[in-house]
């Protein structure tokens with residue numbers, strides 16, 4: 001719908017409900033707007049966007065167009081108001097652009113000065129009585145440059161929703177406050193960087209930029225102050241115009257040496273994308289702006305976690321084990337050796353005595369090549385990736401019920417839900433940017449939130465209902481709630497009749513799951529479970545998000561199935577605001593499986609035992625393919641111990657730390673006759689290798705990643721591969737060619753062309769369609785049409801209907817008993833990614849979390865005389881570790897939690913070899929230990945500068961009304977009084 005109105009005397013058409021500022025910008029009006037940011041919405045602090053509407057001055061950012069509106073954006077009254085407002089801004093900000101690291105063509109204050117052709121300011125610049133704050137390792141705040149626009153506050157309060165920032169407008173000299181007035185370092189700031197990203201000037205800046213971006217900005221402070229004085233001295237005579245000309249020449253020179261390259265985050269499965277600014281190999285900053293998933297959002301890792309790329313620990317030469325030691329080797333020698341040994345072993349003991357493990361950190365193209373090497377060149381389906389350790393049960397649950405193993409919608413759909421249920425996921429730490437979308441919808445839109453978890457983490461704190469079932473009992477309460485819904489007329493019968501098969505068998509399988517049985521098994525009250533059922537039945541759309549707290553159990557597939565069953569029974573599929581969202585852990589764990597790094601599937605989940613599929617690949621690859629399912633990761637370790645598996649080629653995977661029962665895994669790896677590990681660092685796994693090949697991280701190569709939303713995105717090469725290392729796809733191709741492959745891929749785009757030609761799910765994927773920030777969410781038809789919402793016309797079964805899958809009861813493994821009396825939970829932590837191979841190489845992150853710890857409840861701590869910092873030994877049926885305790889009420893009773901960020905005390909020395917019965921995903925979350933309290937007491941393992949010790953200050957946003965109430969506030973632009981303008 002369009003709206004007709006008048007703009008500066010001309011008739012224009014506006015979109016219905018369009019913001020006036022957007023219309024003005026769209027139609028080319030040069031209206032200043034300093035605080036307005038499209039992703040933050042109107043903040044209304046700067047007053048620079050004043051225009052006349054029907055003769056009244058209004059803020060264009062806070063005004064919605066309406067029929068017949070008469071807008072004068074260029075009237076002398078509007079112009080005077082805009083100039084006065086901007087003059088006030090210059091009173092808070094010293095223009096020293098030539099020696100400012102923010103002078104890169106995108107500084108809003110600089111650009112507005114230029115646009116308004118300001119020559120002299122009327123309100124003189126005044127410093128504020130505060131020091132700059134350098135207490136965060138990644139960014140600094142300079143109050144003297146702060147124009148009090150409040151963008152940072154809005155971003156922190158309502159986009160990141162960490163609620164650290166505020167401005168106390170009533171203060172004599174307002175400034176941005178962290179936790180109401182703490183230093184940044186001692187506040188609740190999680191270093192997500194939202195505030196820095198949206199700051200329109202240099203008040204908040206990445207420390208990596210300071211002294212590095214400009215040609216003249218690395219000067220010592222004294223010289224810098226002198227330069228600034230010189231600049232200020234020129235202004236009264238020559239005006240800002242001349243000064244800006246110099247600074248713009250300097251800014252233009254920067255363009256020749258600062259590169260801005262789009263990439264996709266290498267950490268979690270959220271799939272944030274952003275530009276990385278580099279100067280030679282120096283990473284100046286990460287700038288998120290238009291990523292389809294994240295916009296301006298990042299977390300600490302994506303924004304600040306890249307120092308590992310230039311770490312002196314990078315592997316830069318192949319290594320060959322000789323006489324029990326590694327020696328450096330040339331690429332030729334190492335690759336020849338790998339090919340020779342693989343060929344010998346294949347010849348002697350057959351192709352199935354070799355196995356291949358792909359990396360969920362690497363690209364889709366690299367996973368594709370690895371499985372092609374395994375299948376087409378070596379001739380085995382012994383091919384897997386680390387989704388076996390986390391996601392396979394979720395995929396299985398979805399295969400059983402709805403057909404595709406992927407999230408059923410996008411983050412937008414989660415934002416639109418009336419109710420979000422998070423089960424077994426510490427979303428705010430493991431998928432931080434996705435969590436921001438849920439927190440925002442909950443805070444601003446009244447979305448309801450139920451959290452089921454063993455720990456009272458941030459999402460649990462925020463939930464409308466937090467439940468804490470006994471460990472490993474989710475399948476029971478989920479099924480009991482579903483049974484209750486069916487029996488009490490709360491199911492969506494219309495949806496069931498039209499779209500779902502198998503109701504009768506499924507309902508029969510629910511017989512044991514009475515409310516009373518569930519209450520006894522799970523430790524939840526019947527009332528609580530009924531409350532959950534009614535909240536689901538009453539919600540306008542339900543999305544269920546789950547992660548390792550569900551999947552890493554002996555019944556992980558069944559629990560995932562139970563979730564999908566519940567959604568089907570209540571009709572929560574096939575529209576926005578509904579669906580199943582298994583949150584993928586690694587940046588490309590979805591893509592690795594999608595692209596055939598699995599023992600039973602070729603690309604796009606095409607079965608290896610389907611003759612038609614095999615014929616297509618055999619035709620494309622000109623080889624004969626093996627037809628029976630290969631070994632998965634778990635079976636590979638067993639096969640090594642049984643003497644059946646002799647050789648392994650693994651890249652980008654820390655199997656010796658992240659597979660469960662590490663002692664058994666390490667023992668297995670050391671028994672391999674020939675083991676090739678390919679990585680960017682000498683990982684723990686490399687210790688067991690015969691050949692180590694130095695690879696390149698994501699910033700040094702091109703390719704695609706697929707995020708948890710099934711979103712395929714391109715990453716561009718930011719840096720040249722570090723000398724001596726090579727991109728994984730090139731290494732795999734080199735190995736394959738030495739084994740007779742004759743591959744000639746010159747660029748990953750050529751690899752993708754082949755993938756698309758063989759895979760209906762990706763038929764329309766091409767690098768052209770993924771140019772820049774464009775993305776595609778599979779399935780992608782050959783004409784390029786993708787499916788952000790996965791099920792709209794049908795489910796992915798031949799008859800188009802979903803299937804309710806019967807659930808059976810089972811008991812968890814590795815239970816607690818008199819000897820192993822504590823339940824051990826484990827998982828991620830915000831700051832570190834997994835075992836920390838990358839993030840421990842970022843000094844700022846180490847400062848926040850230097851080491852691993854075990855969370856102990858206050859009850860257990862009191863009972864056993866433990867305080868934060870007490871060393872304890874945890875002993876399980878499989879191994880032991882020594883670790884410091886952190887006493888926290890996030891855990892309860894006899895439940896412990898240990899993050900997995902340690903190579904020295906890895907939690908998987910304690911976990912068992914029990915697995916999910918269907919997928920062989922280790923039951924990491926079913927672990928029992930006893931604890932020996934050691935006499936040593938050290939420092940608390942979490943330093944005071946960790947955000948967990950902060951005290952956020954939630955408020956509605958920047959709360960500009962409080963600024964308007966200041967006695968010295970007057971609406972700019974004339975004689976108008978404080979109350980005359982209708983503030984919206």
Ligand code: SF4
Nearest residue numbers: 156189190192193195
């Ligand atoms: S949490 Fe910290 S880094 Fe993130 S927006 Fe808030 S103040 Fe800025």
Ligand code: SF4
Nearest residue numbers: 146147149150152199
């Ligand atoms: S620090 Fe915050 S309030 Fe100050 S200029 Fe930057 S975004 Fe605006």
Ligand code: SF4
Nearest residue numbers: 265267268272299302
């Ligand atoms: S949320 Fe995940 S993808 Fe986004 S910046 Fe953080 S680690 Fe990277």
Ligand code: FES
Nearest residue numbers: 035044046047061
């Ligand atoms: S842009 Fe409208 S008040 Fe700042």
